[in-house]
Amino acid sequence: MSPLVSLPLAAAVNLADLLRVDLNSYLYLSALLFAIGFFGVLLRKNTLAIYMCLELMLVAATVALVAFSRYNGTMDGNVFVFFILTVAAAEVAVGLAIIVALFRRRQTIQVEELNALKN
Amino acid sequence: MSDTLFHFFSVLTVACALGLVLNKNAVASALCLLVCLTGIAGLFVLLDAFLLAVLTVFVYAGAVVALFLFIIMLLDMQGGDRKPFTKASIIAGAAAVGLLCTGLYSFIVRGHIDSPALADTPAVGSSLRAYAELLFTTYLLPVQIVGFLLLIAMLGVIVISKKFEGLEDIK
Numbered sequence: 212m213s214p215l216v217s218l219p220l221a222a223a224v225n226l227a228d229l230l231r232v233d234l235n236s237y238l239y240l241s242a243l244l245f246a247i248g249f250f251g252v253l254l255r256k257n258t259l260a261i262y263m264c265l266e267l268m269l270v271a272a273t274v275a276l277v278a279f280s281r282y283n284g285t286m287d288g289n290v291f292v293f294f295i296l297t298v299a300a301a302e303v304a305v306g307l308a309i310i311v312a313l314f315r316r317r318q319t320i321q322v323e324e325l326n327a328l329k330n
Numbered sequence: 331m332s333d334t335l336f337h338f339f340s341v342l343t344v345a346c347a348l349g350l351v352l353n354k355n356a357v358a359s360a361l362c363l364l365v366c367l368t369g370i371a372g373l374f375v376l377l378d379a380f381l382l383a384v385l386t387v388f389v390y391a392g393a394v395v396a397l398f399l400f401i402i403m404l405l406d407m408q409g410g411d412r413k414p415f416t417k418a419s420i421i422a423g424a425a426a427v428g429l430l431c432t433g434l435y436s437f438i439v440r441g442h443i444d445s446p447a448l449a450d451t452p453a454v455g456s457s458l459r460a461y462a463e464l465l466f467t468t469y470l471l472p473v474q475i476v477g478f479l480l481l482i483a484m485l486g487v488i489v490i491s492k493k494f495e496g497l498e499d500i501k
Contacts, residue, residue: 232333234445240340246430251351253423281377284451297476301483303394308490
C-alpha cells in the first residue's frame, strides 16, 4: 500500500485513540488553538482583533506547557506559564497604549490604512 | 468523568476561538475571548494546576479582556461599511492554517508521544508550596527581572499615552 493511501486509514484507526484523553489530546488542542489564532492574525483587518488573536496564540502555548508539566510530574512548565502570564500582562498594557496613541494620530486602526512605511 | 470534562472544555474553547476570529463585532470577539479563556482555566483545573487556573481567570479574563473592552469602547471603532476580511487575507489565512493543520495531522498520525498515566505521576502543580519553592530558589533572578519588566511596562504606558504639549508644535 502506498503511503498516501495508508495515511487516512491510519487516522481512522486512531480515532478511538483520539477520544481517550492523555498528553497527546492536550497537545492537539493546543496546536489547534494556535492554528486558529494564527488564522485570525492573518484574516482580521482590525488591529485590536489581531491583538486578541495574538493573545489566543500565547494562551494556546501555555496549555501545552502545563500539560507537559502535569504528565511528567515536574514543576518547571507551570513556573514558565507563571512568567508567561506576567509578561503577557505587561505586553497587553504596552500594546494597547500604542494602539491608542496610533488612533489619536491617524484616526484609524485598520491595518490596510496604516501604510506609512509602504514604499 | 474527567475525560468528559476535557471534551466539554475543549469544544467550548475551540468554538469560542472560532467565534473570536470570525466575529465582525469587536465587542463580541472580546466576549468570545473571555469564554475561551475561562475554558482554558477549566483545562488547567483538569491538569491540577489550580493556581494557574485562578491566575488565568484573574489576569487574562479579568484584567486583559476588561482592558480590551475599555479600548474598544474608547476608540469606537466600527469600521464603517468596510468589510472585515478581504479575499486575499482569506486565501492567505486559509493557506497558512492548511499548512499548520497538515503539520497537526502528521503529528496525530505519526508522532504519538508516549504519555504516562496520570495516576502514576504526582500532581506537583497542585500545591502552592511547590511554586513558592521554585520561584524563590531556582527562579529568583527571573522573578526580579519580571518585576522590573512590569515597572518598565508601566512607565512605558504612561509615557506613550501622555500628551506632550511642547512636542505638538513640531509635528
